[in-house]
Amino acid sequence: MAYIKIILLLIIYWTGHSGLAQSAFTFAEKIIEPGTRTYITIPVDDGEESTVIPITIFHGTQDGSTLGITAGVHGYEYPPIVAAQQLIEQIDVSQLRGTIILVQIANVPSFLHRSPFVNPIDGKNLNRAFPGSASGTLTEKIAEIITNQVIARSDFFLDIHGGDASEDLMPYAAYYDNDQQVGSSQQGKAMAVALGFDHIIRFDTNGKEYMEEEQPSLYCSAEAFKRNMPSIDIECGRLGQTNPSLAHKIEKGVLNLLHHLQMLPNKLTDDSNRKIIHIDQRAYISSTYQGIFYPAKSAGAYVVEGMKLGYITDFFGQVLDTIYADESGVILLIIGTPPVNEGETLAVIGAVEQ
Ligand SMILES: [Zn+2]
Numbered sequence: 001m002a003y004i005k006i007i008l009l010l011i012i013y014w015t016g017h018s019g020l021a022q023s024a025f026t027f028a029e030k031i032i033e034p035g036t037r038t039y040i041t042i043p044v045d046d047g048e049e050s051t052v053i054p055i056t057i058f059h060g061t062q063d064g065s066t067l068g069i070t071a072g073v074h075g076y077e078y079p080p081i082v083a084a085q086q087l088i089e090q091i092d093v094s095q096l097r098g099t100i101i102l103v104q105i106a107n108v109p110s111f112l113h114r115s116p117f118v119n120p121i122d123g124k125n126l127n128r129a130f131p132g133s134a135s136g137t138l139t140e141k142i143a144e145i146i147t148n149q150v151i152a153r154s155d156f157f158l159d160i161h162g163g164d165a166s167e168d169l170m171p172y173a174a175y176y177d178n179d180q181q182v183g184s185s186q187q188g189k190a191m192a193v194a195l196g197f198d199h200i201i202r203f204d205t206n207g208k209e210y211m212e213e214e215q216p217s218l219y220c221s222a223e224a225f226k227r228n229m230p231s232i233d234i235e236c237g238r239l240g241q242t243n244p245s246l247a248h249k250i251e252k253g254v255l256n257l258l259h260h261l262q263m264l265p266n267k268l269t270d271d272s273n274r275k276i277i278h279i280d281q282r283a284y285i286s287s288t289y290q291g292i293f294y295p296a297k298s299a300g301a302y303v304v305e306g307m308k309l310g311y312i313t314d315f316f317g318q319v320l321d322t323i324y325a326d327e328s329g330v331i332l333l334i335i336g337t338p339p340v341n342e343g344e345t346l347a348v349i350g351a352v353e354q
Helices: 002-018 078-090 108-112 138-153 182-194 220-226 244-260
Strands: 025-027 030-032 036-045 050-059 062-071 097-103 156-161 167-169 172-177 199-204 231-235 277-286 291-295 308-313 319-324 329-335 345-352
Touching: 025 050, 030 036, 036 138, 050 108, 050 138, 062 078, 062 138, 062 220, 062 244, 078 097, 078 156, 078 244, 097 138, 138 220, 156 182, 156 220, 156 244, 172 182, 172 220, 182 199, 182 231, 182 244, 199 329, 220 231, 277 329, 291 329, 308 329, 308 345
Parallel strands: 062 097, 062 156, 156 231, 172 199, 199 277
Antiparallel strands: 025 030, 036 050, 050 097, 167 329, 172 231, 277 345, 291 308, 308 319, 329 345
16 A cells, blocks of 8 residues: 555656656657657658758657747758757757757758759749649658648747848748637747747738638748648848858747747746837838849848838949838848849838837
């Protein structure tokens, strides 16, 4: 009797202090034991060309949520990729509750070929290819694997980007929002705030075609949100540069998020009462010319309507157009290198909520 009592007391102590026991996690036919970090390389092959998707599974010692994270959906956006490397060492699985599926580099062909925006093998943008197709091109196959093996296994989702080669971008966090998905929208907003960025953008998905059931989700994190999962993005990095301090900002943000989701016990900073700028509306300014763009402002600058953003010349230096802000707010993105094509986005201005 005394023996049973001791066992019972031990169980009460153990469950109270350690949470529920964790069972093994199966991923890509591998069995991953609790309290381990496992590296998995998934092969992708279209019959002619092949690549891999490197994924780290952090399987905690206690039962909990599963967080899916993708870096390198665009392989020329380096701070997310470098941050994902640092997270391998920073996430302590002995302290972890639940499971993290971290895609280290989603688009390895884009990364290794130093190719902005697209996978050079099929010319497709992975962040327009979701949910993907098992019988499609290499990019569509990558999207299908991330959809079914990462997103479908997750409870929460984070996709990390930065400014690609030509994009001068201001760091921000964003969350998906829809009136039909109040719970996942609100949880997403709280997750975005927990990352610690000054600017939080609401992706208003009401009425968006990609949210319709029969339409493709296109974007990696939109695929997660369509499944009613709280889904957020980080945008951090500019002009294709590595920028270690921005990689560190991402790394710190993810660790804060893990605390917020109660997957890690320690919180790095408690700044939930800080002043945050929320941005609900974004204005896109497009080029009506092909030519050479000379920006007059940088990302992060505050502008008022009518302020000059830059000008476009032809290939002989003749001015074709002068670009003005058509909205007051903060420049989230502006083209930071000379080439420009007709119809391309020159700048994005976020309307600042008071
Ligand atoms: Zn990107």
